[in-house]
Amino acid sequence: MRQPIIAGNWKMNGSLESIRTLVSGLKDGIRDVNSAEMAVCPPAAYLAEVSSLITGTTIALGAQDLSNAASGAYTGEISGDMLNDFNCKYVIVGHSERRNIRGESDELVAEKFKAAQDAGLTPILCVGELLEEREDGITEAVCARQIDAVTDAYGVSVLENSIIAYEPVWAIGTGKTATPEQAQDVHAFIRGHIASQDQSVADGLRIQYGGSMNAGNAAELLAQPDIDGGLIGGASLKADDFLAIGRAAG
Numbered sequence: 001m002r003q004p005i006i007a008g009n010w011k012m013n014g015s016l017e018s019i020r021t022l023v024s025g026l027k028d029g030i031r032d033v034n035s036a037e038m039a040v041c042p043p044a045a046y047l048a049e050v051s052s053l054i055t056g057t058t059i060a061l062g063a064q065d066l067s068n069a070a071s072g073a074y075t076g077e078i079s080g081d082m083l084n085d086f087n088c089k090y091v092i093v094g095h096s097e098r099r100n101i102r103g104e105s106d107e108l109v110a111e112k113f114k115a116a117q118d119a120g121l122t123p124i125l126c127v128g129e130l131l132e133e134r135e136d137g138i139t140e141a142v143c144a145r146q147i148d149a150v151t152d153a154y155g156v157s158v159l160e161n162s163i164i165a166y167e168p169v170w171a172i173g174t175g176k177t178a179t180p181e182q183a184q185d186v187h188a189f190i191r192g193h194i195a196s197q198d199q200s201v202a203d204g205l206r207i208q209y210g211g212s213m214n215a216g217n218a219a220e221l222l223a224q225p226d227i228d229g230g231l232i233g234g235a236s237l238k239a240d241d242f243l244a245i246g247r248a249a250g
């Protein structure tokens, strides 16, 4: 009922040459991915190129960030409408690298979430705890706070056209994956938290896991009942690895 979605967050990696090779590899192998929806989120500078390379394929396009504003004097920023011009379907908001390195607040992330939807894009809202927050036993409280910033401002129904990515910060780029049980526990908490406000929104919501997911550990993570896909960093930069994760989704 919830179609798994495997999305590659390329972060600030690659070159024009390397992304052409990567996309060509993805196009070669995508027909062997059965049930999962596959999406790639290149750096903004390469959106136009990737958009034209994947035209006519089943690969969806996403961006890594957008402005909370619709247009105007915001040097360096990119609006949701601009992302639409390149046929983006998804946009990541609130990635931990933007929250923790660039200092984005829960409120700003909520505004970006809304700006994405206002432009007709589907936001992928990233949530997740730092290592010290897990050790302090406040993982659930942190995830709830990050989700509530959106639903308190705009209502729970906005989650209908969105995806949540649970990405424990301590598992990102560290090779330290959450165990399937650890991940499932938080995914179930997130779904339950939303269900307490709206059961049908919670039932339909796709919740991805992100954090050192790779071809070797994907199947076990994706087999968990509340894990509906993956948001993949490092392993999305190699076509074979990314496609293997897609095939692991069933």
Ligand code: 13P
Pocket: 009, 095, 167, 171, 172, 173, 174, 175, 210, 211, 212, 213, 231, 232, 233, 234, 235
């Ligand atoms: P890694 O897969 O490299 O750990 O990155 C996960 C991530 O941050 C995806 O958004």
